[in-house]
Amino acid sequence: MKIIPSHSINSDRDARRPRVIIVGGGFGGLYAAKSLGNAPVEVLLIDRRNFHLFQPLLYQVATGGLSPGDIASPLRAVLNKYRNIRVIKGEVVDIDPAGRLVQVRRPGTGDLEAFSYNYLIVGVGVRHHYFGNEEWCTLAPGLKTIEDALEIRKRIFTAFEEAEWERDPDRQRALMTFVVVGGGPTGVELAGALAELSHFTLKKDFRNIDPTRARILLIEAGERILPTYPPGLSRKAQRALERLGVTVMTHTLVADVQSGQVRIRRGEREETVPAGTVLWAAGVRGAPMGHILAEKTGATQDPLGRIKVESDLSIPGHPEIMVIGDLAHFAHQTGEPLPGIAPVAMQQGRYAARRIKALAKGKRVPPFRYFDKGSLAVIGRNAAVADLGRFKLSGWIAWVLWVFIHIAYLIEFDNK
Amino acid sequence: MKIIPSHSINSDRDARRPRVIIVGGGFGGLYAAKSLGNAPVEVLLIDRRNFHLFQPLLYQVATGGLSPGDIASPLRAVLNKYRNIRVIKGEVVDIDPAGRLVQVRRPGTGDLEAFSYNYLIVGVGVRHHYFGNEEWCTLAPGLKTIEDALEIRKRIFTAFEEAEWERDPDRQRALMTFVVVGGGPTGVELAGALAELSHFTLKKDFRNIDPTRARILLIEAGERILPTYPPGLSRKAQRALERLGVTVMTHTLVADVQSGQVRIRRGEREETVPAGTVLWAAGVRGAPMGHILAEKTGATQDPLGRIKVESDLSIPGHPEIMVIGDLAHFAHQTGEPLPGIAPVAMQQGRYAARRIKALAKGKRVPPFRYFDKGSLAVIGRNAAVADLGRFKLSGWIAWVLWVFIHIAYLIEFDNK
Structure with a gap:
């Protein structure tokens, strides 16, 4: 592995301008970059992919309603009008807070190159979390990337194709059973879209099976689905799902996942549900970059691996490093961490940009405050x-x- | 491997009706099926995929202009209004002309099942052909399937991403060189779309490279591109490509393909062109099913593996088996085989359906005739x-x- 010494971000630009590195092109990173467009700073946006993913609609790709291209925007295309922004595709593998450097693995060759910054914004989000049962990840895939969505889509449609061939009624029933684990927004949307798919889209498409008889189970450990919403809306969501044919099971835990079946527990009772397709929407954990940040800067991670940030989104002792979006644990507003949703990330991205522009002029900004639009x-x-x-x-x-x-x-x- | 004995196609339908099996859901098979919709026959359409692919626009997926979903139609959705048509996803691995059976491998389990027919229509198309240099297939991928298109797209965009990182000007120039082998319609469309991509779509997206300086070479062994078109149109096509920035090289052979370079020969002169991306649009060969058909029925294959059919598209000695589309070698009209294009396949599919409906009534139809709409x-x-x-x-x-x-x-x- 070749390590090439640091070099300036845009060698042809004004080297005296502050250099801002943004890691991650999700909602937080993209909005930070846009807000720094044409500002008197040099911006380098680094992402492992060259596109921004509109994650809130990923469940539509998983259920065949949208194509990947419909919810992916090339980062370069979104940002190409700002001449002070450069985008590179690469994986950030380490940071050096003392030297103000990030180490980036170059795609293709695998070489490491170092890029220097005056300000660093990290918005690399979260991954799936199986709460100690990481071996379930291939049996019950989660939904965070385009690849996840295409894998889930393939499993859903393959289940119907196999059911069409199947003559054993028990096995056929299992192939047409879909279990969605987790009653948050992703689980609710996935279960709803699965019901739509089987009850409307595929209704007339088979001869040996009746897709409208597919069973869709939504499993939630807590007392209600959409637990971060007001209870009245949880009830309405549950009724709407049930009208679509989804079986909502609250107070229910997943005890085990195996190929072709899932074991669930309600209080004292355990039950094995034969199910051809199990999908995971039950938990997330901060991306591995959070661990590197904590190790190198002394920042604190919460139990989900998120970085506890100051009221201005910076890391304690490192005012030049900010963490935004799902990876940030921001508890200064309500005492609880803000939820991992796009509006929070977008507002934090814009705030981070505003703060850097102010600091560059020797000014300060008030603490971050999330404005909940609903x-x-x-x-x-x-x-x-x-x-x-x-x-x-x-x-x-x-x-x-x-x-x-x-x-x-x-x-x-x-x-x- | 379990082999399950023959069973009727639609056990709930009238067993006295003639049963038609169509292998392949391309233009030929799909049009045959549609033409048999609601006719007094039972139809089983078998394809390895559950979608029809609009192959003429596949090059647009390869160059990022369209999503796979834009050019793929679920076979079941296209045909679900015809209650006499059943679609199954599976791979036909053998036929038994005496017993009038096809052996189908079931996806998932891999079991073999036999389906019986009164009439068999085979339209499984063609694969890439490297003329004895099959080892080039990973170095210079061809364009026949969605997977091919996504692989080519990935290579094209990765080449630009790597060029953006590259500081060695020679290596950068190689990464920005794209060689398209074959001047037929697919090669012409690919080269044109690549020029569009680099000259327009990506124009402003990079900081270290200028995408408009990408080199696109179109290599054609013959004396002109689009050799099946009138010479005047070949000239116009060449001029249009050159205006877009494509270098058209006729009378040029590919002598060797290696990782990162291609060796070309013009008359006595050989030259090595460093090229990050080489794409193959130079030849096709009948799908492996053609070989099985020839072996089991005594039908003749031409040097490209296509099946020589009678003037009514049937196989000699087997009036109940017809071959349509790219796999058919039909030379009764012009002395030359008809070209492997969608309009030929569609007309042959419709003819096959018409012939079966006539035969079922004890009637005959005149020989197939391709009507060239241009x-x-x-x-x-x-x-x-x-x-x-x-x-x-x-x-x-x-x-x-x-x-x-x-x-x-x-x-x-x-x-x-």
């Missing part, structure tokens, strides 16, 4: 629940709102 | 050449025509 979750083709603070919506009107907001985002990202 | 090839975003018999079009008007025809097809396939 939460939305979609359930099937024309039902959703929305928590907009004063207004709590559900049903068709919430769905229209959800579609409208998402289309607005997609148009924003698609202006190549 | 040929089109697209070159970049607003140039194309068209050979419509009396009318030979080129430039913008041919491009508009091409787009119009393709959109009409896409709409037809998308009526789920």
